[in-house]
Amino acid sequence: MQTIPAKHGVAVRLEPGQAIAVVNTHGTQVVDTWAFVADDLTEVMSMEHSRVENGRMIPPIGGDFFTNRRAPILTLEADESPGIHDTLMAACDRRRYERLGCTTYHRNCADNLAEALAALGVPPQPTPSPLNLFMNIPIHADRSLGQGAPVGHPGERVVLRAKRACIVALSACPQDMTPINGENRMPTDAHYEILPG
Amino acid sequence: MQTIPAKHGVAVRLEPGQAIAVVNTHGTQVVDTWAFVADDLTEVMSMEHSRVENGRMIPPIGGDFFTNRRAPILTLEADESPGIHDTLMAACDRRRYERLGCTTYHRNCADNLAEALAALGVPPQPTPSPLNLFMNIPIHADRSLGQGAPVGHPGERVVLRAKRACIVALSACPQDMTPINGENRMPTDAHYEILPG
Numbered sequence: 001m002q003t004i005p006a007k008h009g010v011a012v013r014l015e016p017g018q019a020i021a022v023v024n025t026h027g028t029q030v031v032d033t034w035a036f037v038a039d040d041l042t043e044v045m046s047m048e049h050s051r052v053e054n055g056r057m058i059p060p061i062g063g064d065f066f067t068n069r070r071a072p073i074l075t076l077e078a079d080e081s082p083g084i085h086d087t088l089m090a091a092c093d094r095r096r097y098e099r100l101g102c103t104t105y106h107r108n109c110a111d112n113l114a115e116a117l118a119a120l121g122v123p124p125q126p127t128p129s130p131l132n133l134f135m136n137i138p139i140h141a142d143r144s145l146g147q148g149a150p151v152g153h154p155g156e157r158v159v160l161r162a163k164r165a166c167i168v169a170l171s172a173c174p175q176d177m178t179p180i181n182g183e184n185r186m187p188t189d190a191h192y193e194i195l196p197g
Numbered sequence: 198m199q200t201i202p203a204k205h206g207v208a209v210r211l212e213p214g215q216a217i218a219v220v221n222t223h224g225t226q227v228v229d230t231w232a233f234v235a236d237d238l239t240e241v242m243s244m245e246h247s248r249v250e251n252g253r254m255i256p257p258i259g260g261d262f263f264t265n266r267r268a269p270i271l272t273l274e275a276d277e278s279p280g281i282h283d284t285l286m287a288a289c290d291r292r293r294y295e296r297l298g299c300t301t302y303h304r305n306c307a308d309n310l311a312e313a314l315a316a317l318g319v320p321p322q323p324t325p326s327p328l329n330l331f332m333n334i335p336i337h338a339d340r341s342l343g344q345g346a347p348v349g350h351p352g353e354r355v356v357l358r359a360k361r362a363c364i365v366a367l368s369a370c371p372q373d374m375t376p377i378n379g380e381n382r383m384p385t386d387a388h389y390e391i392l393p394g
Contacts, residue, residue, distance in 0.1 A: 047245075048287035048326040053296070057340040068324075070292040088254075088285075090245035095267040099250070127265075129245040129326065139336060143254040 001191045004031065007174035009112030010192070011120050011167055013038060017197025019077060019161035020168055022190065024134045027154035028182030029190045030173040032091050032109040032130040035065070035073050036122075038165040043067045044128040045074060045166075047087040058085055058131075064163065065131065073166055078159040081152040086135035088145065091127050092175055100177045112171035122167065132173075133158055135180060149179045159195065201228065201387045204371035206309030208317050208364055210235060214394025216274060216358035217365055219387065221331045224351040225379030226387045227370040229288050229306040229327040232262070232270050233319075235362040240264045241325040242271060242363075244284040255282055255328075261360065262328065270363055275356040278349040283332035285342065288324050289372055297374050309368035319364065329370075330355055332377060346376045356392065 001023065004010050009032075014020060022031050035045035046068040051057060053066045061079060064072035090096075091113065097106035110127045117125060134156075136148035160168070170192060176185045198220065201207050211217060219228055232242035243265040248254060250263045258276060261269035287293075288310065294303035307324045314322060331353075333345035357365070367389060373382045 042323075046287065048285065051342060052286050052293070055342050055344075057336075057342065068287075070290070070296060088245065089249050090243065090265075093267070096249070099267060126239075126323075139254075139340075143336075145248060145252050145254065147252075 001193045004170050004172045004190045004192060006172050006187045006189050007107045009109070009116035009169060009171035011116035011122070011169040012194065013120070013165070013167050014162035014194070015165050015197065016162055019159050019195040021157045021159045021193045021195055022133055022170060023155060023157050023192060024081060024150070024152050025154060025191050026188040027152050027156070028150050029188045030135040030150065030175070030181055031133040031190050032171040032173055033133050034113060034128050034130055034169045036125065036167045037067065037073065038167055041122065041125055043069050045131065047129045047131065051087065057087055072163045074160040074162060076158070077161045078157070081134060081156040081158060084136050084151050086132035086137040088137055089132060089135070091130045091171070092173065093127070097177070107174040109171040109173050113169050116169045116171070117167070120167065147178045147180050149182050198388045198390045201367050201369045201389060203369050203384045203386050204304045206306070206313035206366060206368035207389070208313035208319070208366040209391060210317070210362070210364050211359035211391070212362055212394065213359055216356050216392040218354045218356045218390045218392055219330055219367060220352065220354045220389060221278060221347070221349050222351060222388050223385040224349050224353070225347050226385045227332040227347065227372070227378055228330040228387050229368040229370055230330050231310060231325050231327055231366045233322065233364045234264065234270065235364055238319065238322055240266050240268070242328065244326045244328065248284065254284055269360045271357040271359060273355070274358045275354070278331060278353040278355060281333050281348050283329035283334040285334055286329060286332070288327045288368070289370065290324070294374070304371035306368040306370050310366050313366045313368070314364070317364065344375045344377050346379050
Protein backbone atom coordinates (compact mmCIF):
# COMPACT_ATOMS: atom_id res chain seq x y z
CA MET A 1 0.00 0.00 0.00
CA GLN A 2 1.11 3.51 -0.80
CA THR A 3 0.54 6.53 1.41
CA ILE A 4 -1.41 9.67 0.59
CA PRO A 5 0.23 11.91 3.19
CA ALA A 6 -2.15 14.00 5.29
CA LYS A 7 -2.95 17.29 3.52
CA HIS A 8 -1.11 16.21 0.35
CA GLY A 9 -1.91 14.72 -3.03
CA VAL A 10 -0.67 11.95 -5.29
CA ALA A 11 -1.34 11.00 -8.90
CA VAL A 12 -0.91 7.71 -10.70
CA ARG A 13 -1.44 6.44 -14.22
CA LEU A 14 -3.85 3.55 -14.67
CA GLU A 15 -4.02 1.40 -17.77
CA PRO A 16 -7.40 0.08 -18.88
CA GLY A 17 -8.39 -2.81 -16.59
CA GLN A 18 -6.17 -1.70 -13.72
CA ALA A 19 -7.87 -0.42 -10.60
CA ILE A 20 -7.07 1.75 -7.64
CA ALA A 21 -8.24 0.91 -4.13
CA VAL A 22 -8.55 4.05 -2.00
CA VAL A 23 -8.36 3.26 1.69
CA ASN A 24 -9.87 5.43 4.41
CA THR A 25 -7.16 4.29 6.78
CA HIS A 26 -8.37 6.13 9.88
CA GLY A 27 -12.03 6.30 8.88
CA THR A 28 -12.36 10.08 8.95
CA GLN A 29 -10.40 11.33 5.94
CA VAL A 30 -12.00 12.77 2.82
CA VAL A 31 -10.11 11.96 -0.39
CA ASP A 32 -10.79 14.27 -3.32
CA THR A 33 -10.48 12.22 -6.49
CA TRP A 34 -10.09 13.20 -10.15
CA ALA A 35 -9.45 11.30 -13.38
CA PHE A 36 -8.02 12.67 -16.63
CA VAL A 37 -7.93 10.71 -19.89
CA ALA A 38 -4.23 10.02 -20.42
CA ASP A 39 -3.98 10.99 -24.07
CA ASP A 40 -6.26 14.06 -23.84
CA LEU A 41 -6.22 15.84 -20.51
CA THR A 42 -9.19 18.01 -21.52
CA GLU A 43 -11.40 14.91 -21.21
CA VAL A 44 -12.00 14.44 -17.48
CA MET A 45 -14.22 12.56 -15.09
CA SER A 46 -17.26 14.82 -14.66
CA MET A 47 -19.63 14.71 -11.72
CA GLU A 48 -22.36 16.57 -13.63
CA HIS A 49 -22.23 14.18 -16.58
CA SER A 50 -22.03 11.15 -14.28
CA ARG A 51 -25.16 12.31 -12.44
CA VAL A 52 -27.11 12.56 -15.71
CA GLU A 53 -25.94 9.24 -17.10
CA ASN A 54 -26.59 7.35 -13.85
CA GLY A 55 -29.70 9.24 -12.75
CA ARG A 56 -28.11 9.24 -9.31
CA MET A 57 -25.77 11.34 -7.19
CA ILE A 58 -23.15 8.60 -7.52
CA PRO A 59 -23.18 5.41 -9.60
CA PRO A 60 -24.40 2.15 -8.11
CA ILE A 61 -21.80 -0.53 -7.38
CA GLY A 62 -20.70 -1.77 -10.80
CA GLY A 63 -21.74 1.50 -12.43
CA ASP A 64 -19.50 3.97 -14.16
CA PHE A 65 -18.31 7.50 -13.75
CA PHE A 66 -18.43 9.37 -17.06
CA THR A 67 -16.28 12.02 -18.64
CA ASN A 68 -17.32 15.44 -19.91
CA ARG A 69 -17.69 13.64 -23.28
CA ARG A 70 -20.02 11.05 -21.74
CA ALA A 71 -17.59 8.15 -22.01
CA PRO A 72 -17.16 5.74 -19.10
CA ILE A 73 -13.80 6.30 -17.40
CA LEU A 74 -13.88 4.62 -13.95
CA THR A 75 -16.14 1.86 -12.67
CA LEU A 76 -17.19 1.94 -9.01
CA GLU A 77 -16.33 -1.71 -8.59
CA ALA A 78 -16.55 -2.04 -4.82
CA ASP A 79 -17.25 0.07 -1.77
CA GLU A 80 -16.70 -1.24 1.76
CA SER A 81 -17.83 2.08 3.27
CA PRO A 82 -21.45 3.06 3.99
CA GLY A 83 -21.48 4.65 0.54
CA ILE A 84 -21.66 8.26 1.68
CA HIS A 85 -19.55 10.21 -0.81
CA ASP A 86 -20.01 13.68 -2.21
CA THR A 87 -20.23 14.87 -5.81
CA LEU A 88 -21.61 18.37 -5.11
CA MET A 89 -18.79 20.38 -3.59
CA ALA A 90 -15.86 22.07 -5.32
CA ALA A 91 -12.36 21.15 -4.20
CA CYS A 92 -11.06 23.43 -1.48
CA ASP A 93 -8.59 26.01 -2.71
CA ARG A 94 -6.61 28.96 -1.39
CA ARG A 95 -9.60 31.29 -1.63
CA ARG A 96 -11.83 28.88 0.30
CA TYR A 97 -9.56 29.23 3.32
CA GLU A 98 -9.21 32.99 2.88
CA ARG A 99 -13.01 33.22 2.97
CA LEU A 100 -12.99 31.09 6.16
CA GLY A 101 -10.61 33.60 7.76
CA CYS A 102 -7.12 32.27 7.04
CA THR A 103 -4.57 35.04 6.71
CA THR A 104 -1.65 32.77 5.77
CA TYR A 105 -1.37 30.05 3.15
CA HIS A 106 -3.43 26.94 3.87
CA ARG A 107 -2.79 23.72 2.01
CA ASN A 108 -5.73 22.79 -0.19
CA CYS A 109 -6.98 20.15 -2.59
CA ALA A 110 -6.72 22.30 -5.73
CA ASP A 111 -3.01 22.94 -5.14
CA ASN A 112 -2.55 19.29 -4.13
CA LEU A 113 -3.93 18.30 -7.53
CA ALA A 114 -1.48 20.61 -9.30
CA GLU A 115 1.44 19.30 -7.20
CA ALA A 116 0.47 15.68 -7.82
CA LEU A 117 0.22 16.22 -11.57
CA ALA A 118 3.54 18.08 -11.59
CA ALA A 119 5.19 15.07 -9.96
CA LEU A 120 4.14 13.08 -13.05
CA GLY A 121 5.40 15.83 -15.35
CA VAL A 122 1.86 16.94 -16.20
CA PRO A 123 1.29 20.70 -16.47
CA PRO A 124 -1.41 22.38 -14.34
CA GLN A 125 -4.98 21.70 -15.45
CA PRO A 126 -8.26 23.40 -14.59
CA THR A 127 -9.56 21.70 -11.43
CA PRO A 128 -12.56 19.51 -12.33
CA SER A 129 -15.36 19.20 -9.79
CA PRO A 130 -14.08 16.29 -7.67
CA LEU A 131 -15.44 12.97 -6.51
CA ASN A 132 -15.13 13.53 -2.77
CA LEU A 133 -14.72 10.02 -1.39
CA PHE A 134 -15.94 9.52 2.19
CA MET A 135 -17.25 13.12 2.33
CA ASN A 136 -20.60 13.49 4.10
CA ILE A 137 -22.71 16.35 2.76
CA PRO A 138 -26.25 15.87 4.09
CA ILE A 139 -28.92 17.24 1.74
CA HIS A 140 -31.77 18.68 3.77
CA ALA A 141 -35.40 18.97 2.68
CA ASP A 142 -35.00 22.71 2.04
CA ARG A 143 -32.01 21.89 -0.19
CA SER A 144 -29.53 23.31 2.25
CA LEU A 145 -26.32 21.31 2.48
CA GLY A 146 -24.59 20.20 5.67
CA GLN A 147 -20.91 19.74 6.45
CA GLY A 148 -20.92 16.40 8.25
CA ALA A 149 -18.18 14.25 9.66
CA PRO A 150 -17.48 11.07 7.67
CA VAL A 151 -19.66 8.13 8.67
CA GLY A 152 -17.30 5.29 7.72
CA HIS A 153 -14.83 3.13 9.61
CA PRO A 154 -11.05 2.67 9.55
CA GLY A 155 -9.68 0.62 6.68
CA GLU A 156 -12.72 0.77 4.40
CA ARG A 157 -11.83 0.72 0.72
CA VAL A 158 -13.36 2.02 -2.48
CA VAL A 159 -12.21 0.32 -5.69
CA LEU A 160 -12.27 2.29 -8.94
CA ARG A 161 -11.38 0.34 -12.10
CA ALA A 162 -10.16 2.13 -15.21
CA LYS A 163 -12.03 1.81 -18.49
CA ARG A 164 -9.59 4.17 -20.18
CA ALA A 165 -5.88 4.87 -19.79
CA CYS A 166 -6.10 7.70 -17.30
CA ILE A 167 -4.32 9.71 -14.67
CA VAL A 168 -6.04 9.45 -11.31
CA ALA A 169 -5.24 12.08 -8.69
CA LEU A 170 -6.07 11.80 -5.00
CA SER A 171 -5.87 14.49 -2.31
CA ALA A 172 -6.08 13.82 1.42
CA CYS A 173 -8.17 16.93 2.05
CA PRO A 174 -6.40 19.49 4.30
CA GLN A 175 -9.66 20.93 5.64
CA ASP A 176 -9.26 21.48 9.41
CA MET A 177 -11.71 24.38 9.86
CA THR A 178 -14.93 22.37 9.40
CA PRO A 179 -15.82 18.84 10.63
CA ILE A 180 -15.58 17.42 7.12
CA ASN A 181 -12.51 15.33 8.11
CA GLY A 182 -14.03 14.31 11.44
CA GLU A 183 -15.17 16.07 14.57
CA ASN A 184 -11.54 16.40 15.68
CA ARG A 185 -10.80 18.46 12.54
CA MET A 186 -7.53 16.57 12.15
CA PRO A 187 -6.63 15.55 8.58
CA THR A 188 -4.86 12.19 8.42
CA ASP A 189 -3.00 10.03 5.97
CA ALA A 190 -4.96 7.78 3.67
CA HIS A 191 -3.62 4.97 1.49
CA TYR A 192 -4.06 3.47 -1.92
CA GLU A 193 -3.15 0.34 -3.79
CA ILE A 194 -2.97 -0.34 -7.52
CA LEU A 195 -4.78 -3.56 -8.44
CA PRO A 196 -3.89 -5.48 -11.62
CA GLY A 197 -6.26 -5.94 -14.54
CA MET B 198 -38.58 41.72 -24.23
CA GLN B 199 -36.26 39.66 -26.37
CA THR B 200 -36.92 36.12 -27.52
CA ILE B 201 -34.88 33.02 -26.79
CA PRO B 202 -36.16 30.94 -29.69
CA ALA B 203 -37.21 27.40 -28.84
CA LYS B 204 -34.20 25.04 -28.97
CA HIS B 205 -31.76 27.95 -29.49
CA GLY B 206 -29.43 30.08 -27.43
CA VAL B 207 -28.58 33.74 -26.97
CA ALA B 208 -25.79 35.58 -25.18
CA VAL B 209 -25.61 39.15 -23.90
CA ARG B 210 -23.05 41.26 -22.14
CA LEU B 211 -24.02 42.73 -18.76
CA GLU B 212 -22.19 45.57 -17.08
CA PRO B 213 -21.93 45.57 -13.28
CA GLY B 214 -25.30 46.59 -11.85
CA GLN B 215 -27.30 45.58 -14.89
CA ALA B 216 -29.59 42.60 -14.56
CA ILE B 217 -31.24 40.06 -16.80
CA ALA B 218 -34.81 38.89 -16.24
CA VAL B 219 -35.34 35.41 -17.65
CA VAL B 220 -38.99 34.72 -18.37
CA ASN B 221 -40.52 31.26 -18.45
CA THR B 222 -43.04 32.48 -21.00
CA HIS B 223 -45.05 29.27 -21.33
CA GLY B 224 -44.23 27.89 -17.88
CA THR B 225 -42.63 24.65 -19.04
CA GLN B 226 -39.31 25.65 -20.57
CA VAL B 227 -35.95 24.95 -18.98
CA VAL B 228 -33.37 27.67 -19.65
CA ASP B 229 -29.73 26.62 -19.24
CA THR B 230 -27.80 29.64 -17.99
CA TRP B 231 -24.08 30.40 -17.89
CA ALA B 232 -21.98 33.44 -17.01
CA PHE B 233 -18.40 34.22 -18.05
CA VAL B 234 -16.34 37.08 -16.65
CA ALA B 235 -16.02 39.49 -19.58
CA ASP B 236 -12.30 40.19 -19.33
CA ASP B 237 -11.25 36.60 -18.49
CA LEU B 238 -13.46 33.92 -19.98
CA THR B 239 -11.72 31.22 -17.92
CA GLU B 240 -13.45 32.63 -14.82
CA VAL B 241 -17.02 31.34 -14.97
CA MET B 242 -20.09 30.97 -12.80
CA SER B 243 -19.61 27.63 -11.04
CA MET B 244 -22.37 25.55 -9.55
CA GLU B 245 -19.94 23.56 -7.38
CA HIS B 246 -18.37 26.68 -5.91
CA SER B 247 -21.77 28.36 -5.46
CA ARG B 248 -23.03 25.32 -3.52
CA VAL B 249 -20.08 25.49 -1.13
CA GLU B 250 -20.24 29.25 -0.59
CA ASN B 251 -24.01 29.26 -0.02
CA GLY B 252 -24.28 25.92 1.79
CA ARG B 253 -27.31 25.32 -0.41
CA MET B 254 -28.18 23.84 -3.80
CA ILE B 255 -28.99 27.36 -5.02
CA PRO B 256 -28.54 30.72 -3.31
CA PRO B 257 -31.37 32.25 -1.31
CA ILE B 258 -33.10 35.31 -2.79
CA GLY B 259 -30.54 38.09 -2.53
CA GLY B 260 -27.68 35.61 -2.47
CA ASP B 261 -24.94 35.26 -5.03
CA PHE B 262 -23.70 32.76 -7.52
CA PHE B 263 -19.90 32.46 -7.37
CA THR B 264 -17.22 31.85 -9.95
CA ASN B 265 -14.63 29.10 -10.02
CA ARG B 266 -12.42 31.67 -8.24
CA ARG B 267 -15.03 32.16 -5.50
CA ALA B 268 -15.98 35.70 -6.52
CA PRO B 269 -19.65 36.74 -6.66
CA ILE B 270 -20.77 37.12 -10.27
CA LEU B 271 -24.60 37.14 -10.33
CA THR B 272 -27.07 37.89 -7.56
CA LEU B 273 -30.35 35.95 -7.50
CA GLU B 274 -32.31 39.14 -6.97
CA ALA B 275 -35.85 37.88 -7.52
CA ASP B 276 -37.67 34.68 -8.40
CA GLU B 277 -41.38 34.65 -9.20
CA SER B 278 -41.32 30.88 -9.79
CA PRO B 279 -41.68 28.21 -7.08
CA GLY B 280 -37.87 28.22 -6.87
CA ILE B 281 -37.31 24.79 -8.35
CA HIS B 282 -34.14 25.08 -10.42
CA ASP B 283 -31.35 22.59 -11.01
CA THR B 284 -27.62 22.89 -10.43
CA LEU B 285 -26.75 19.18 -10.70
CA MET B 286 -27.11 18.22 -14.34
CA ALA B 287 -24.71 18.80 -17.21
CA ALA B 288 -25.96 20.67 -20.25
CA CYS B 289 -27.34 18.36 -22.91
CA ASP B 290 -24.98 17.82 -25.82
CA ARG B 291 -24.77 15.80 -29.02
CA ARG B 292 -23.65 12.70 -27.16
CA ARG B 293 -26.53 12.93 -24.69
CA TYR B 294 -28.98 12.50 -27.55
CA GLU B 295 -26.92 9.77 -29.20
CA ARG B 296 -27.06 7.87 -25.91
CA LEU B 297 -30.84 8.40 -25.86
CA GLY B 298 -31.07 6.80 -29.30
CA CYS B 299 -30.86 9.70 -31.76
CA THR B 300 -29.25 8.70 -35.03
CA THR B 301 -29.29 12.20 -36.54
CA TYR B 302 -28.15 15.53 -35.16
CA HIS B 303 -30.27 16.87 -32.30
CA ARG B 304 -30.00 20.47 -31.23
CA ASN B 305 -28.55 20.74 -27.73
CA CYS B 306 -27.63 23.25 -25.05
CA ALA B 307 -23.86 22.83 -25.38
CA ASP B 308 -23.95 23.72 -29.07
CA ASN B 309 -26.45 26.51 -28.33
CA LEU B 310 -23.90 28.00 -25.95
CA ALA B 311 -21.19 27.88 -28.60
CA GLU B 312 -23.52 29.44 -31.22
CA ALA B 313 -24.61 32.18 -28.83
CA LEU B 314 -21.02 33.05 -27.94
CA ALA B 315 -20.05 33.03 -31.62
CA ALA B 316 -22.79 35.59 -32.33
CA LEU B 317 -20.93 37.91 -29.94
CA GLY B 318 -17.61 37.10 -31.57
CA VAL B 319 -16.50 34.96 -28.63
CA PRO B 320 -14.61 31.76 -29.48
CA PRO B 321 -15.87 28.40 -28.19
CA GLN B 322 -15.33 27.79 -24.48
CA PRO B 323 -15.48 24.63 -22.40
CA THR B 324 -19.13 24.22 -21.30
CA PRO B 325 -19.43 25.01 -17.58
CA SER B 326 -21.94 23.06 -15.54
CA PRO B 327 -25.09 25.18 -16.05
CA LEU B 328 -27.64 26.82 -13.84
CA ASN B 329 -30.73 25.08 -15.18
CA LEU B 330 -33.50 27.60 -14.54
CA PHE B 331 -36.98 26.10 -14.09
CA MET B 332 -35.57 22.54 -14.29
CA ASN B 333 -37.11 20.07 -11.86
CA ILE B 334 -34.75 17.33 -10.74
CA PRO B 335 -36.28 15.65 -7.68
CA ILE B 336 -33.68 14.25 -5.28
CA HIS B 337 -34.99 11.04 -3.75
CA ALA B 338 -34.03 9.62 -0.35
CA ASP B 339 -31.79 7.01 -1.99
CA ARG B 340 -30.01 9.86 -3.84
CA SER B 341 -31.49 8.87 -7.16
CA LEU B 342 -32.44 11.83 -9.33
CA GLY B 343 -35.72 12.25 -11.19
CA GLN B 344 -36.47 13.97 -14.50
CA GLY B 345 -39.55 15.97 -13.62
CA ALA B 346 -41.66 18.42 -15.58
CA PRO B 347 -41.27 22.07 -14.54
CA VAL B 348 -43.56 23.10 -11.69
CA GLY B 349 -43.85 26.82 -12.50
CA HIS B 350 -46.40 28.94 -14.32
CA PRO B 351 -46.41 31.02 -17.53
CA GLY B 352 -44.69 34.37 -17.30
CA GLU B 353 -42.71 33.77 -14.12
CA ARG B 354 -39.38 35.62 -14.07
CA VAL B 355 -36.02 35.10 -12.46
CA VAL B 356 -33.85 38.22 -12.09
CA LEU B 357 -30.07 37.84 -12.05
CA ARG B 358 -28.07 41.01 -11.38
CA ALA B 359 -24.43 41.28 -12.45
CA LYS B 360 -21.71 41.96 -9.89
CA ARG B 361 -19.03 41.77 -12.60
CA ALA B 362 -18.95 42.70 -16.27
CA CYS B 363 -19.93 39.37 -17.72
CA ILE B 364 -21.31 37.51 -20.68
CA VAL B 365 -24.52 35.68 -19.82
CA ALA B 366 -25.66 32.90 -22.14
CA LEU B 367 -29.14 31.36 -22.14
CA SER B 368 -30.34 28.23 -23.95
CA ALA B 369 -33.98 27.26 -24.37
CA CYS B 370 -33.24 23.57 -23.81
CA PRO B 371 -34.06 21.43 -26.90
CA GLN B 372 -34.76 18.30 -24.83
CA ASP B 373 -37.87 16.58 -26.26
CA MET B 374 -37.11 12.98 -25.28
CA THR B 375 -37.71 13.36 -21.52
CA PRO B 376 -40.41 15.36 -19.66
CA ILE B 377 -37.88 17.96 -18.53
CA ASN B 378 -39.56 20.63 -20.71
CA GLY B 379 -43.07 19.53 -19.74
CA GLU B 380 -45.13 16.39 -20.11
CA ASN B 381 -45.84 17.31 -23.74
CA ARG B 382 -42.09 17.18 -24.46
CA MET B 383 -42.44 20.30 -26.58
CA PRO B 384 -39.66 22.88 -26.16
CA THR B 385 -40.94 26.45 -26.45
CA ASP B 386 -39.61 29.97 -26.73
CA ALA B 387 -38.63 31.81 -23.58
CA HIS B 388 -37.86 35.51 -23.22
CA TYR B 389 -35.47 37.84 -21.46
CA GLU B 390 -35.15 41.51 -20.68
CA ILE B 391 -32.11 43.56 -19.70
CA LEU B 392 -32.78 45.72 -16.64
CA PRO B 393 -30.75 48.86 -15.96
CA GLY B 394 -28.46 49.29 -12.98
